[in-house]
Amino acid sequence: MEDPxxxxxxxxxxxxxxxxxxxxxxxxxxxxxxxCQEVVFPQMSDCPNCxxxxxxxxxxxxxxxxxxxxxxAHRGPTGFAVPYVQAYVKLDDGPVVYTNLDGIDPDESRIExxxxxxxxxxxxKTVDGVDFVGWTFHPVERKS
Amino acid sequence: xxxxxxxxxxxxxxxxxxxxxxxxxDAGIDPxxxxxxxxxxxxxxxxxxxxxxxxxxxxKYSGLTGIPLIHVMGGSGSGSxxxxxxxxxxxxxxxxxxxxxxxxKLYVVGDPARSISAIQTSxxxxxxxxxxxxxxxxxxxxxxxxxxxxxxxQEDFALVASKNRQNGAxxxxxxxxxxxxxxxxxxxxxxxxxxxxxxxxxxxxDGAAAAIVCSREAAGRxxxxxxxPLVRAAGxxxxxxxxxxxxxxxxRPGMLSMNEAPVAFAxxxxxxxxxxxxxxxxxxxxxxxxxxxxxYQVLGLCEPGEEAALLRSGATRLDGRVPVNTDGGxxxxxxxxxxxxxxxxxxxxxxxxxxxGARQAYPSNGRPPRVAALQNAGAQGGPGGGVAVSSAxxxxx
Numbered sequence: 001m002e003d004p005x006x007x008x009x010x011x012x013x014x015x016x017x018x019x020x021x022x023x024x025x026x027x028x029x030x031x032x033x034x035x036c037q038e039v040v041f042p043q044m045s046d047c048p049n050c051x052x053x054x055x056x057x058x059x060x061x062x063x064x065x066x067x068x069x070x071x072x073a074h075r076g077p078t079g080f081a082v083p084y085v086q087a088y089v090k091l092d093d094g095p096v097v098y099t100n101l102d103g104i105d106p107d108e109s110r111i112e113x114x115x116x117x118x119x120x121x122x123x124x125k126t127v128d129g130v131d132f133v134g135w136t137f138h139p140v141e142r143k144s
Numbered sequence: 145x146x147x148x149x150x151x152x153x154x155x156x157x158x159x160x161x162x163x164x165x166x167x168x169x170d171a172g173i174d175p176x177x178x179x180x181x182x183x184x185x186x187x188x189x190x191x192x193x194x195x196x197x198x199x200x201x202x203x204k205y206s207g208l209t210g211i212p213l214i215h216v217m218g219g220s221g222s223g224s225x226x227x228x229x230x231x232x233x234x235x236x237x238x239x240x241x242x243x244x245x246x247x248x249k250l251y252v253v254g255d256p257a258r259s260i261s262a263i264q265t266s267x268x269x270x271x272x273x274x275x276x277x278x279x280x281x282x283x284x285x286x287x288x289x290x291x292x293x294x295x296x297x298q299e300d301f302a303l304v305a306s307k308n309r310q311n312g313a314x315x316x317x318x319x320x321x322x323x324x325x326x327x328x329x330x331x332x333x334x335x336x337x338x339x340x341x342x343x344x345x346x347x348x349x350d351g352a353a354a355a356i357v358c359s360r361e362a363a364g365r366x367x368x369x370x371x372x373p374l375v376r377a378a379g380x381x382x383x384x385x386x387x388x389x390x391x392x393x394x395x396r397p398g399m400l401s402m403n404e405a406p407v408a409f410a411x412x413x414x415x416x417x418x419x420x421x422x423x424x425x426x427x428x429x430x431x432x433x434x435x436x437x438x439x440y441q442v443l444g445l446c447e448p449g450e451e452a453a454l455l456r457s458g459a460t461r462l463d464g465r466v467p468v469n470t471d472g473g474x475x476x477x478x479x480x481x482x483x484x485x486x487x488x489x490x491x492x493x494x495x496x497x498x499x500x501g502a503r504q505a506y507p508s509n510g511r512p513p514r515v516a517a518l519q520n521a522g523a524q525g526g527p528g529g530g531v532a533v534s535s536a537x538x539x540x541x
Binding site for chain 2: 011039069073076088096098100124132
């Protein structure tokens, strides 16, 4: 559903939803295997874990997890303002996803592994005036 | 081999013909006996829009026509796949003589982000590179985990970089020919902590290298004026990435380019009837310095956790017992993606023949090495779908 006149588009179709009818929270769209219960992201129909045909069903992945790895990048491809924080997040639902971290100072010494993070949907990069919409994660703020 | 470096005025066919005719001359064959050609190239389509017809363009301007041409893509492993397929074509008996080459143009005048964007297309765009993942970033993240696991330090990475830059300084075909000390490496600009710029190879380079592959029987008949002793592909194996459940611990080595290498090397060693102790020379995929450290383990040159000790002992230096990356590796030779594996093969052949001049390795009793291990891998896909191909190659005289 790419519309070249649109100034904003998702990085790809079918990866996430900005919020469902029974929840205001955005989620990633993964799959779960009926046979071995493996949960994967992005969506698949055939299971890479037990190698079965047509055993996977759409599964909502909550945009919540823990910071598994990160690095502050000082060089990046076209469209990304440096420095930015590249990260892998272990989702509560199982899969590890790539994400940029936002809402955090891109300072190595001030980012801690293992912190609780949650997802938001938003612009991840801008190329030739087009905003690409994807996901980012940010630290969960605890209200005291 | 055409020197790896920045050649904005040259097209892929210009780089390729230099490599092709050098290989033909080196083998001492009549070019008309070549029956098939494999051409590794990844990014011509990205930069020029010419997605297909890459193999014909790379080969026909060398004057070679009338043979089937096969275009191979597989990220940094493209060259290994092309070489692998050329070896199988000859081993099958279907063809007697094959040409295999890698050619890449990645340097863009004044726009390094464009070169990064090109290699990003080897990653799965939707779930990784469009969101900001870079290969350097991904590898750095792995390196940080391994530092923690094995006690590697930033100083070790600097030592790898300065070793390879010293080797590159002796190699007229290397991109970077100025030596650099470990102290200078540590003081350089940080790309992504703990990596400084000289610890990372540059993919913003151009280059080409080629090999002639034939059977032993054909070699005796056709290679009458070869430039040196014949080199044998004694073991050759490719391995692909397997899925690892996210409910179990991933026990692989822990780096995209190395995870499947133990599988590939086990097969290659078995095929050659050789083991890690026989290896006298190695070429490994040091896109970043920590990959070279991990390669010592995956090639079997040391036990897991002994990588830094092996490095610090000097064993992998040019004057050590198993020199690694005598041509400067990816860090100094340069990393024009699809040409990289052929750069490794070129240098291995020169070393095994004892014709490397100032950088000739004499790992044992003052004679040239007899067994070289070559490790290379191609990243395609994204996290969890990791590496399209991991290659293990054993060359012997």
